[in-house]
Structure formats: structure tokens, C-alpha cells
Amino acid sequence: MDQEGFIQVTGGKVWYQKFDKNGKGAPLVVLHGGPGSSCFSLKGLKELSNDRPVILYDQLGCGRSDRPKDNSLWRLERFVEEVAQVRAALNLNEVHILGHSWGTTLAAAYALNKPVGIKSIIFSSPCLSAPLWEQDQKRNLKELPFEVQETIKRCEENGTTDSEEFDAAIEVFSKHFVNRMETKPEWLEKKPPEYRNSEIYHIMWGPSEFTVLGNLKEFDCTPQLKDITCPTLYTCGRFDEATPETTEYFSRLTPNSKFHIFEKSAHMAYIEEPEEYIHVMGAFLSIIDYK
Incomplete structure (x- = not known):
């Protein structure tokens, strides 16, 4: 049975959806990108709910969640705390975690706190440094x-970087390294613009992808990747911002890991190659749950 609602976390309430077709696998928690985006574009991952509950949520300040004005909330440690609060509220004793882009930063930081019950982690188009x-x-x-x-x-x-000429240049970059589809799905084009919170992105990352000026500037967990010992899957697109070379490097540093490239994708393989993406994720998760 599917459900949605709000969960109280530090600083406000976050909106979540849970898709559940009574599959026997451990639940999958999805951590969206950004920082400051939402889970809207990831909703296709509900297809994985044939085998397990799938939980998507908008991080605080994002999407349909509360928008507090306290800028001190926009730091990695509080988002890590938020993951734990979502798990506790939904009684998720055992979980798989799938992070995409900034969501992998969050997944790694959370996992390195050594919480109990993480069965596996998927680092989709990872940003771990x-x-x-x-x-x-x-x-x-x-x-x-x-x-x-x-x-x-x-x-x-x-x-x-707030100018029209910069936006036009970024559009060219995006067509190469973010989403290479000539025609994007109609539902994606209808994404409400207010679902993105640029203020969080600016505070944590900076004004653009290319120069990190925010409070994540020093983030680099590569020395700790050896401490992530649960089964781990690293994926990226052949043309991804999260380059195959760097993604494979992260995988080599992680003891119990696998690595997969989506050959026709950039940064949004879950939209560019949705069937292949669901197949790869589902196969990885099922091997762990049913071996």
C-alpha cells in the first residue's frame, strides 16, 4: 500500500512517499541530488517497489517539504541527522540506501557514522570529493x-552567474553531461520550478558546478571509503559529470563494491535509460536480499 505524509526533523517537516507492493526485500531509501533539488525526477524508482518498499522524500527546504529561513540548517551534518530521523519515523530497521549526485555525498557521510542496519549502498553518479x-x-x-x-x-x-548568457552556456553543458535526451519526458518538463531551492545550493556548493565556494568545499571522504564494508554499487553514465574514471576510482577504494556504466547516459541515467537503470538496481538489491 502506498502512503505519503510529513515527518518532523530538525528544523521542520519533510514530505515523503512510500511505495509498497508487499515485496519481501528490505526497504530502499532514496536520497535526491542538489543540494536544494527534490525527489521529483526520481519518482520512476517506484518501479523497484515490486520487490521492496521504496521511500522517496524531499530534504528539508526542498520540494514539498518545509522551507525554514534559518540558513544554519544548510549543512551536511544536519542532513545526515535528517536521514536518521526519517528512518526512525518509518521504523526502517534494515535498509538499502540509494543516493544520486549530492545524495551520494549524504549517503556516504551517513554511512560513515556507522548506523546499524544498512544492507547496501548505491552511489549513483557519485560526488564523494x-x-x-x-x-x-x-x-x-x-x-x-x-x-x-x-x-x-x-x-x-x-x-x-545569474545572467542569461551564463544560463545559455550551462544549457550547452547540461546537454553534454547532465541529460543528453533530445526530447525530455513530458512529465519531467512539468516539474514545478519552486521545487528547487537555489539558496541551499549556493550556501552549500556555490554559484556554479565548476567552482566550489560553499560549505562543502573541503568535503572529501575518499580516505574513508575503505571503511564502507556493506555491499556497494557505483554507477554513472558514460558522459556523466560524475566521470567514469573518478567513479571507478571510488569503487576501487571500497572493499565490497561493484561498478557499472550506463553507456547511453550522462548524469540522469534513471531518466535517460530508465529500463536499464531499474534492471541494474533491482538485480543488485535482489542478490543481497535473496542470496
């Missing part, structure tokens, strides 16, 4: 037309 992410985006930029590179560089230097 802000310095490495920044380095990769600068390398990705060099694959774009020179004028696009120059526009992004100039706007960053001049503090005009």
Missing part, C-alpha cells in the same frame, strides 16, 4: 565550444 568534482568539471568544460568555455569563465570571474 568536492575537489575531485571541481577538477572533473573543469576537464569536462574543455570538451565544449571555446565560446561556451569563455562565457562560463567570464561569468564566474565577474560574479554574473
Whole structure:
């Protein structure tokens, strides 16, 4: 039986959905990207609920969750605390965790606190080192037309990342490294713009993907990846912002891990190759639950 509602967490209430077709597998908690986005684009993951409950929620300040004005809430430690509060409220004693993009930052930070009951972690298009992410985006930029590179560089230097020319340049970057579909699904185009909270993104990351100026600037958990010992799956798209080289590097640092590339995708394989994405995730989770 599906359900939705609100959960009290530090700073306000978060909105969640639980999809449940009475599958016997351990529940899957999905941590969306951003910071400051929502779980809207990930709703296709409810297809995994044939085998297990699937829980999606909008992190505080995002999507349909409360929008408190206290900027001190926008820090990694509080979002880690939020994951624990969601688990407790829904009585999730054993869980699989799937994080996407910033959601992998959150998943790793949460797992490294050594909570009990994590059966596996999926790092989908991972960002586990802000310095490495920044380095990769600068390398990705060099694959774009020179004028696009120059526009992004100039706007960053001049503090005009809120300009139309910067938006146009980012659109070119996105078509290469975020979502390569010529025609995006109609439902995705209808995503309400208010579901994104740019203020959280600016505080935690900065004004753009390419230079980290926010409070995540020093985040780098690569030295601790050896301590994540549960079964782990790393995935990315062949053309992902989260580059195959760096994603595979993270996987090599993690003892009990597997690595998969979605060959036709950039950063949104769950939309670009939805059937393949669900198949890969479902197979990984089922092996753990039913072995």
C-alpha cells in the first residue's frame, strides 16, 4: 500500500512517499541530488517497489517539504541527522540506501557514522570529493565550444552567474553531461520550478558546478571509503559529470563494491535509460536480499 505524509526533523517537516507492493526485500531509501533539488525526477524508482518498499522524500527546504529561513540548517551534518530521523519515523530497521549526485555525498557521510542496519549502498553518479568534482568539471568544460568555455569563465570571474548568457552556456553543458535526451519526458518538463531551492545550493556548493565556494568545499571522504564494508554499487553514465574514471576510482577504494556504466547516459541515467537503470538496481538489491 502506498502512503505519503510529513515527518518532523530538525528544523521542520519533510514530505515523503512510500511505495509498497508487499515485496519481501528490505526497504530502499532514496536520497535526491542538489543540494536544494527534490525527489521529483526520481519518482520512476517506484518501479523497484515490486520487490521492496521504496521511500522517496524531499530534504528539508526542498520540494514539498518545509522551507525554514534559518540558513544554519544548510549543512551536511544536519542532513545526515535528517536521514536518521526519517528512518526512525518509518521504523526502517534494515535498509538499502540509494543516493544520486549530492545524495551520494549524504549517503556516504551517513554511512560513515556507522548506523546499524544498512544492507547496501548505491552511489549513483557519485560526488564523494568536492575537489575531485571541481577538477572533473573543469576537464569536462574543455570538451565544449571555446565560446561556451569563455562565457562560463567570464561569468564566474565577474560574479554574473545569474545572467542569461551564463544560463545559455550551462544549457550547452547540461546537454553534454547532465541529460543528453533530445526530447525530455513530458512529465519531467512539468516539474514545478519552486521545487528547487537555489539558496541551499549556493550556501552549500556555490554559484556554479565548476567552482566550489560553499560549505562543502573541503568535503572529501575518499580516505574513508575503505571503511564502507556493506555491499556497494557505483554507477554513472558514460558522459556523466560524475566521470567514469573518478567513479571507478571510488569503487576501487571500497572493499565490497561493484561498478557499472550506463553507456547511453550522462548524469540522469534513471531518466535517460530508465529500463536499464531499474534492471541494474533491482538485480543488485535482489542478490543481497535473496542470496
